[in-house]
Amino acid sequence: MLDFIKSTPLLISTTINHYLNGPPRPSWDLKFHTTWALYRSMFSKPSSSKTFEQMQKDSFLLAPVPADAGFEPLDPKNIVIAGASAGGGLSLALGLAIRDAGLPSCAGIIGWSPFVDLTYSTPSLSDEKCLDYLPIVKGGTNDYIESQVIKEFKEKAAVLTEKIKTQNLGPKIWHDSFDRPDGRFQFYAPNEGLAIPYVSPMLAESLGDLPPLLLIAGDDERLRDEAIYFAHRSAEPTKYKGEFGPLKEHHKKVLELEKIGIVPEFTGVN
Incomplete structure (x- = not known):
């Protein structure tokens, strides 16, 4: 069994379909997480009676493989990370994190319609000719009715914003247009966090040295x-x-889109 696992490609699929504010369980497909929990428990704690929540609390799933486990870690070159929409963005963010940490790269990353720019700066997001069911986003979080949940959210978000402002997060792209007068743009991250590459992978200072990509x-x-x-x-x-x-007036950012064939009225690749 171990030889089969070591020599067989492993696909890790991030099945989150959208970023959200609130408990993650409703939008997660737990099959992969549960399978991984069972896989880890086969070798480290065969008789463990811990629940899935207890294993999460103890960082059970993220624990490094102990030296005396009796088997070797999986070869990263046999691992492919994949995801759709927000899952694609998280997959690419993970690729950046692995690269920046100097860890061995995986075999590749697949992104189906990856959501990699939480600033909504590219032309297709506001193109009325697109037939996508996703709406054109025109407002921020101020469009929602005030409630106790929103109040608590804003209080916790303010604390997180201050942490981001005081931490040295390394090189990242920034522009004054992120300081939006109409308030917070996304529920998922404060405006001060949108330029962090692990939030919006497209805004990373460099996208080089990543594994092979299929987007x-x-x-x-x-x-x-x-x-x-x-x-x-x-x-x-x-x-x-x-x-x-x-x-554009609503978001002043140039991505040299014309050089690669992307303009507001038409998209093509040279």
Whole structure:
């Protein structure tokens, strides 16, 4: 069994379909997490009676393999990470984190319509010609009715925002347009956190040295342009560097989109 697992490619699929505010369980497919819990428990604690929640609390799933476990860790070159939408963004963010930590790279990353830019800066997100069911986002979190939940959320978010402001998070792209006068743009992260590469992977200073990528997006998707731009920046990291400047009135950021065939009215790849 161990020889089979060691020599067989492993697909880790992040099946989260959207970023959200609130408990993660409703939007998670727990099959992969439960399977991994069972796989780990086979070798470390065969008679463990811990529940899934207890294992999470004890960092059971994230614990390093002990030296005396009796088996070797899986070869990263046999692991492919994949995800759709927000799951694709998380998969690519994980790839960046692995790269930045200097850890061995996985065999590849697959992103189906990856959500990699939480600033909503690319043209396809506001293109009325797109047939995607996703709506055009025009407002921030201020559009929601005030409630006790929103009040508690804002209090906790303010604490997180201060932590982000006081921490040295390393090089990241930033522009004054992230300081939105209409308040917080996303529930998922404060405005001060949108430029963190592990939040918006497309905004990383460099997208080089990642494993092989397979990024998929349709012509009429709202997430189309960010997938195309991410692919170009990863393929030619020295040519397409993150830059800011006037692009549109609602969000002044230039991504050199015209150079790779992306313009507000039409998208194509040269």
